[in-house]
Amino acid sequence: MAELKLNSTVPSNQSVSIPILGLGVWKSRPKECFEAVKFALESGYRHIDTAAIYGNEADVGAAIRESGVNRSDIFLVTKLWNADQGYEEAQKAIDVSLQKLGTDYVDMYLIHFPVSGKRNESWKALEKIKQEGKTKSIGVSNFMVPHLEELLKETEIVPAMNQVEFHPFLQDRELKNYCNAKGILLEAYSPLAHGQKLEDERVTKLAKKYNKSNAQILIRWSLQAGNVVIPKSKNPIRIKENADVFDFQLSPEDMNEISNWNENFRTCWDPTTVV
Numbered sequence: 001m002a003e004l005k006l007n008s009t010v011p012s013n014q015s016v017s018i019p020i021l022g023l024g025v026w027k028s029r030p031k032e033c034f035e036a037v038k039f040a041l042e043s044g045y046r047h048i049d050t051a052a053i054y055g056n057e058a059d060v061g062a063a064i065r066e067s068g069v070n071r072s073d074i075f076l077v078t079k080l081w082n083a084d085q086g087y088e089e090a091q092k093a094i095d096v097s098l099q100k101l102g103t104d105y106v107d108m109y110l111i112h113f114p115v116s117g118k119r120n121e122s123w124k125a126l127e128k129i130k131q132e133g134k135t136k137s138i139g140v141s142n143f144m145v146p147h148l149e150e151l152l153k154e155t156e157i158v159p160a161m162n163q164v165e166f167h168p169f170l171q172d173r174e175l176k177n178y179c180n181a182k183g184i185l186l187e188a189y190s191p192l193a194h195g196q197k198l199e200d201e202r203v204t205k206l207a208k209k210y211n212k213s214n215a216q217i218l219i220r221w222s223l224q225a226g227n228v229v230i231p232k233s234k235n236p237i238r239i240k241e242n243a244d245v246f247d248f249q250l251s252p253e254d255m256n257e258i259s260n261w262n263e264n265f266r267t268c269w270d271p272t273t274v275v
C-alpha cells in the first residue's frame with residue numbers, strides 16, 4: 001500500500017482527485033462550524049463535506065475565505081436535499097447552495113438520498129450542472145446496489161463517488177465490491193459510527209496496541225480499506241487527532257480481524273428499504 005498522507009488524493013472516474021480524509025460538518029452549529037472548518041484547513045485538511053440540509057453552508061464558505069487557503073486547493077462537497085429533487089428543482093438548489101457558500105463552483109455535488117421517483121431526474125440535472133461548471137464532479141449518497149444499477153442504465157456520467165455509512169460495524173461488502181467494479185469511489189460517512197462505538201473493547205484493545213486513540217483506529221481502518229473518509233468533529237483537539245493517522249499502519253492480521261466485526265449497525269438512515 002502506498003504511503004498515505006493527509007494531503008494524499010485518490011483519482012476519480014471524473015476529472016478530479018479527492019483528498020482521502022475530509023472534515024464532516026453535519027450537526028455543527030453555525031459558529032462552531034465556522035471555527036471547525038477554519039481550524040481544519042489551517043491544520044492541513046483540504047476536503048470539507050457539507051450539505052444544504054445541514055444549514056451551515058454559509059459558515060463553511062466564510063471559513064474557507066478566512067482560512068487563507070486557496071479555494072482551488074480545497075475540495076468542497078455539498079449535497080442536493082430530498083425536497084429539492086427533480087430536474088428543475090435541482091438546478092435551482094445548486095444556485096442557492098453556491099450563493100450561501102459564496103463560491104462559483106463546488107468540487108463535488110451529491111444527490112443526498114435516493115428519493116423514489118425523483119433520483120434519476122435529479123441525476124440528469126446534476127449532469128447539466130456539471131456541464132455548466134457549477135460543480136467539477138457529481139456523485140451520489142446513500143445509494144445501494146439496486147439504486148446504482150438503475151442509475152447506470154440511464155446515465156451518461158457514472159457517479160464519481162457514493163457516500164454511504166461505512167465503519168467496522170457496518171461493512172456492506174456487496175456495495176463496496178459493486179462500487180469498485182464500476183469505478184465509483186466509496187466515501188465512508190459516520191466513520192466513528194457517529195461516536196456510538198468508540199468504546200467498543202476490541203477498538204480499545206487495538207488503540208492500546210498501536211498507542212493511538214480509539215477514533216484513530218477506526219479512521220485508519222477505513223483508509224486502509226480503501227475508502228475516502230470524513231470524520232466530523234467541532235473540537236480542535238479532536239480535529240487534529242482525527243488527522244493524525246498517518247504514522248502507523250494496522251497489520252494485515254488486524255485488518256482481517258476487523259473485517260469480521262460487521263453487525264449491520266446503522267446510526268443514520270436506512271436506504272436499503274428504498275425502492
Ligand SMILES: NC(=O)c1ccc[n+]([C@@H]2O[C@H](COP(=O)([O-])OP(=O)(O)OC[C@H]3O[C@@H](n4cnc5c(N)ncnc54)[C@H](OP(=O)(O)O)[C@@H]3O)[C@@H](O)[C@H]2O)c1
Pocket residue numbers: 023024025026027049050112141142163188189190191192193194195198213215216230231232233234235238239241242268
Ligand atoms: N450523506 C449522508 O447521508 C450523511 C449522513 C451522516 C453523515 N454524513 C457526513 O459524514 C460526516 C461524519 O459522520 P457523523 O457526523 O455522522 O459521525 P462520525 O464522524 O462518525 O462521528 C462524529 C461524532 O464523534 C465525535 N468525535 C469526533 N472525533 C472524535 C474523537 N477523536 N474522539 C471522540 N469523539 C469524537 C464527534 O463529537 P465532537 O464534534 O464533539 O468532536 C461526534 O459526536 C458528517 O458530519 C457528514 O458530513 C453524511
